[in-house]
Amino acid sequence: MTRPSDLVALTPEGLYCPAGDFHIDPWRPTSTAIITHAHGDHARTGSQHYWGTKVGAPLLGERLPGMTLDTLDYGEVRRFGEARVSLHPAGHILGSAQVRIEVDGRVCVVSGDYKRDPDPTCAPFEVVPCDVFVTEATFALPVYRWPPMEAVVADVIAWWDACAARGVPAVLFCYALGKAQRLLAELARATDRTVHLHGAMLALVERYRELGVAMLPTVPVSDSARGRDFAGELILAPPSAAGSTWMRRFNNASTGFASGWMRIRGNRRRRGYDRGFVVSDHADWPSLIETIRATGAQRVLPTHGNTDALVPYLRELGLDAEPLRTDFGSED
Amino acid sequence: MRRFAELYAELDASTATSAKVEAMATYFAQVPAADAAWAVHVLTGRKLKRLIRSGELRTLAARASGYPEWLVEESYSHVGDLAETIDLLLDAPLEARDELSLSTWIEQRLAPLPSLDEAGRAVRLLAWWSELPHAQRFVLNKLMTGSLRVGVSQRLVVQALARVAGLDTALVAHRLTGDWTPTPAAFRALLDPAGQLAVDVDQPYPFFLASPLEHAVETLGERADWLAEWKWDGIRAQLLKRDGAARLWSRGEERLDGRFPEIEAAAAALPDGVAIDGEILAWRDGAPLPFTALQKRIGRLKPGAKSLADAPVVLLAYDLVEDAGIDIRTSSLQERRARLAQHLATLPAGADAAIQLSPALDGDDWQALARLREASRERGVEGLMLKRLASPYQVGRKRGDWWKWKVEPYTLDAVLIYAQAGHGRRANLFTDYTFAVWDGDALVPVAKAYSGLTDEEIGRLDRWIRAHTLERFGPVRSVEPHHVFELAFEAINASSRHKSGVAVRFPRILRWRTDLSIRDADSLDQLKTLAGG
Ligand SMILES: [Zn+2]
Numbered sequence: 001m002t003r004p005s006d007l008v009a010l011t012p013e014g015l016y017c018p019a020g021d022f023h024i025d026p027w028r029p030t031s032t033a034i035i036t037h038a039h040g041d042h043a044r045t046g047s048q049h050y051w052g053t054k055v056g057a058p059l060l061g062e063r064l065p066g067m068t069l070d071t072l073d074y075g076e077v078r079r080f081g082e083a084r085v086s087l088h089p090a091g092h093i094l095g096s097a098q099v100r101i102e103v104d105g106r107v108c109v110v111s112g113d114y115k116r117d118p119d120p121t122c123a124p125f126e127v128v129p130c131d132v133f134v135t136e137a138t139f140a141l142p143v144y145r146w147p148p149m150e151a152v153v154a155d156v157i158a159w160w161d162a163c164a165a166r167g168v169p170a171v172l173f174c175y176a177l178g179k180a181q182r183l184l185a186e187l188a189r190a191t192d193r194t195v196h197l198h199g200a201m202l203a204l205v206e207r208y209r210e211l212g213v214a215m216l217p218t219v220p221v222s223d224s225a226r227g228r229d230f231a232g233e234l235i236l237a238p239p240s241a242a243g244s245t246w247m248r249r250f251n252n253a254s255t256g257f258a259s260g261w262m263r264i265r266g267n268r269r270r271r272g273y274d275r276g277f278v279v280s281d282h283a284d285w286p287s288l289i290e291t292i293r294a295t296g297a298q299r300v301l302p303t304h305g306n307t308d309a310l311v312p313y314l315r316e317l318g319l320d321a322e323p324l325r326t327d328f329g330s331e332d
Numbered sequence: 333m334r335r336f337a338e339l340y341a342e343l344d345a346s347t348a349t350s351a352k353v354e355a356m357a358t359y360f361a362q363v364p365a366a367d368a369a370w371a372v373h374v375l376t377g378r379k380l381k382r383l384i385r386s387g388e389l390r391t392l393a394a395r396a397s398g399y400p401e402w403l404v405e406e407s408y409s410h411v412g413d414l415a416e417t418i419d420l421l422l423d424a425p426l427e428a429r430d431e432l433s434l435s436t437w438i439e440q441r442l443a444p445l446p447s448l449d450e451a452g453r454a455v456r457l458l459a460w461w462s463e464l465p466h467a468q469r470f471v472l473n474k475l476m477t478g479s480l481r482v483g484v485s486q487r488l489v490v491q492a493l494a495r496v497a498g499l500d501t502a503l504v505a506h507r508l509t510g511d512w513t514p515t516p517a518a519f520r521a522l523l524d525p526a527g528q529l530a531v532d533v534d535q536p537y538p539f540f541l542a543s544p545l546e547h548a549v550e551t552l553g554e555r556a557d558w559l560a561e562w563k564w565d566g567i568r569a570q571l572l573k574r575d576g577a578a579r580l581w582s583r584g585e586e587r588l589d590g591r592f593p594e595i596e597a598a599a600a601a602l603p604d605g606v607a608i609d610g611e612i613l614a615w616r617d618g619a620p621l622p623f624t625a626l627q628k629r630i631g632r633l634k635p636g637a638k639s640l641a642d643a644p645v646v647l648l649a650y651d652l653v654e655d656a657g658i659d660i661r662t663s664s665l666q667e668r669r670a671r672l673a674q675h676l677a678t679l680p681a682g683a684d685a686a687i688q689l690s691p692a693l694d695g696d697d698w699q700a701l702a703r704l705r706e707a708s709r710e711r712g713v714e715g716l717m718l719k720r721l722a723s724p725y726q727v728g729r730k731r732g733d734w735w736k737w738k739v740e741p742y743t744l745d746a747v748l749i750y751a752q753a754g755h756g757r758r759a760n761l762f763t764d765y766t767f768a769v770w771d772g773d774a775l776v777p778v779a780k781a782y783s784g785l786t787d788e789e790i791g792r793l794d795r796w797i798r799a800h801t802l803e804r805f806g807p808v809r810s811v812e813p814h815h816v817f818e819l820a821f822e823a824i825n826a827s828s829r830h831k832s833g834v835a836v837r838f839p840r841i842l843r844w845r846t847d848l849s850i851r852d853a854d855s856l857d858q859l860k861t862l863a864g865g
């Protein structure tokens with residue numbers, strides 16, 4: 001249970017700030033919704049008035065067509081009722097934000113989704129000092145520790161090359177917003193080959209290019225003639241395309257999945273991909289602990305994922321921690 | 333070890349069996365025989381001697397990682413594999429410095445572990461963990477915790493070996509059956525091109541396994557070309573009589589000697605140089621006792637008078653694969669059965685009760701057999717076996733000549749009440765379920781099942797379980813009684829060891845009955861009626 005001093009509380013619509021009369025990433029329609037980022041479990045349709053970051057607006061536009069959206073620059077302060085509100089980079093995807101709420105000198109920060117690893121497609125996470133920190137907990141177990149991105153890029157390139165040598169396509173599944181663009185940007189440091197894209201990724205990659213993110217050249221799979229041989233090509237597709245009829249055009253394809261979940265062998269095997277690449281847009285365990293400490297918050301409310309281990313661990317560290325039951329997903 | 337860790341990673345990464353066989357064949361051809369021998373040993377599921385207790389490993393993992401033990405436990409229950417959990421919790425150098433061979437690791441580093449004291453083991457393990465890169469450390473942990481489980485069966489290992497040696501798989505399979513010692517000489521003997529079977533007197537033959545009949549029985553052709561038998565629900569076994577002594581092997585290639593003295597005593601009357609394939613059953617008055625009776629015998633190494641009297645056993649003989657010391661697997665089933673019947677006919681009174689011919693069923697045509705099959709349950713059998721009379725005795729599960737034609741399973745509607753995280757492929761998802769039926773106003777657990785749902789359903793149920801947990805008992809969670817599932821099972825027996833008083837065999841989930849509420853679930857009384865009491 002939250003307390004009044006937490007500045008936020010749970011309502012049936014979602015996470016609510018009574019002092020400012022707004023919701024953050026509500027899962028049901030409300031009057032005022034501040035959206036941390038454009039992922040489906042955070043940006044939902046139906047609310048009357050949306051607020052988000054200026055840089056993330058084009059992506060929110062893809063997700064919430066026709067909505068009324070006002071934007072804030074990172075760091076720009078705006079009054080909502082009794083609350084002073086500002087948005088700060090979360091390092092999760094392009095335009096993602098943490099929400100800082102200040103009421104009578106007390107500060108609560110809602111992290112949204114975040115990561116601390118470098119990402120060429122978005123502004124790095126900013127540590128915002130606060131009294132109350134609502135932190136995500138998607139990967140909140142110490143077995144989740146991310147390898148350096150250079151090593152993962154080298155693995156992906158080696159797999160691509162091995163597929164080319166065997167004369168088979170390499171189909172890499174990853175989330176269409178954020179992960180796909182980050183991979184295209186990271187791979188650009190190692191190669192300049194063209195990558196083929198599933199239709200669900202085209203518009204989002206286009207938005208990223210318009211916003212100035214440098215990525216590998218891409219072509220839509222649908223531009224290729226029927227019966228084209230994709231041997232040796234790298235194809236990016238959303239996980240939902242796995243096992244669909246769309247996959248039939250890639251003869252004998254080797255498949256990979258780029259996600260933090262791939263850290264665990266059982267996940268890799270259960271999903272039946274040939275390869276798992278550990279790339280996450282969420283904080284790993286060391287980052288979670290380090291970030292929570294860096295904010296200086298004495299009160300920590302983990303949510304969005306696995307809070308079972310994190311809450312008692314934070315209590316052992318002497319923090320006032322309590323889980324917050326929300327409706328966010330576990331996609332990565 | 334580096335080379336073996338690479339092989340492990342290759343086997344783990346590929347889902348295609350052809351790629352696995354290829355990777356193993358390359359490995360066997362490249363590495364020294366001493367390493368290849370150990371690789372064969374662990375890849376075929378043979379274990380190393382117990383090297384260290386799992387509790388001690390967890391304590392050391394906590395020490396090495398700096399995390400409290402409960403967090404190591406929590407991580408383990410999420411990952412589902414201790415070897416992997418430990419590897420994931422620790423930093424590792426990116427560069428390989430380990431050039432010790434697999435055999436050196438196992439024989440010189442691991443084998444002495446049990447003889448050290450705890451402090452000695454700790455010093456070594458902490459050093460190894462800090463020196464080894466991820467892939468090797470994971471494999472090292474796997475070797476210490478027991479099973480490798482990398483999706484490789486003995487059959488695939490045999491295929492790889494046969495490819496390297498240019499030999500027939502049946503020959504290699506036979507050489508690898510039974511007690512196989514991982515030495516360089518034994519590995520070279522596996523690949524020996526001479527084609528001679530240097531059969532050890534203790535060594536059984538690889539079992540020929542039947543496949544489930546999935547099409548109409550009439551498609552098998554003429555009834556007269558087939559032998560029909562009951563499908564007995566016991567322990568498949570091979571009885572060898574060589575050099576004047578009897579040896580009893582289970583299908584899992586475990587020696588059963590000493591557990592079934594009735595059968596061994598009867599074997600004394602058999603001629604030397606025979607190998608009989610059959611089924612061990614608890615048996616009284618010409619009919620099988622429930623499997624639970626046999627279960628009590630399996631665990632008893634030297635059964636006392638009471639357990640011999642409570643659950644007397646019989647070997648129902650199916651087949652004869654060796655006669656007068658000669659491998660007769662290539663002759664026809666008809667021929668082999670005739671010789672088997674001859675041998676059994678000469679058994680003296682008493683012995684002929686402990687080893688009997690599994691009777692051939694009459695039934696003139698397929699319809700008559702189908703009617704017999706309908707009566708399987710009353711007889712305590714699982715259905716029928718159909719074997720082509722002209723068939724040789726093959727190796728492993730080869731389709732075409734031997735079919736099991738089982739009766740349809742029983743079904744029941746039961747309520748999900750407990751859930752536990754799975755292991756291996758399904759680690760960190762709640763996939764092991766306990767189901768209950770009504771006993772008056774109470775739900776009593778009657779079955780555990782962990783197969784039958786799609787991945788999508790498993791994911792949905794997993795989220796529901798997390799949100800509707802009532803209580804946690806270690807890794808087990810009790811959940812709100814809400815979901816009803818239709819379960820199938822093969823048999824039901826009265827059981828004093830179960831709270832419900834019944835035990836169901838081989839329960840599995842048929843479907844998620846979202847159309848039913850928990851009040852629609854079955855009752856214990858209904859189950860007991862099925863159990864015949
Ligand atoms: Zn997100």
Ligand SMILES: [Zn+2]
Pocket residue numbers: 039041042113304328329
């Ligand atoms: Zn999210």
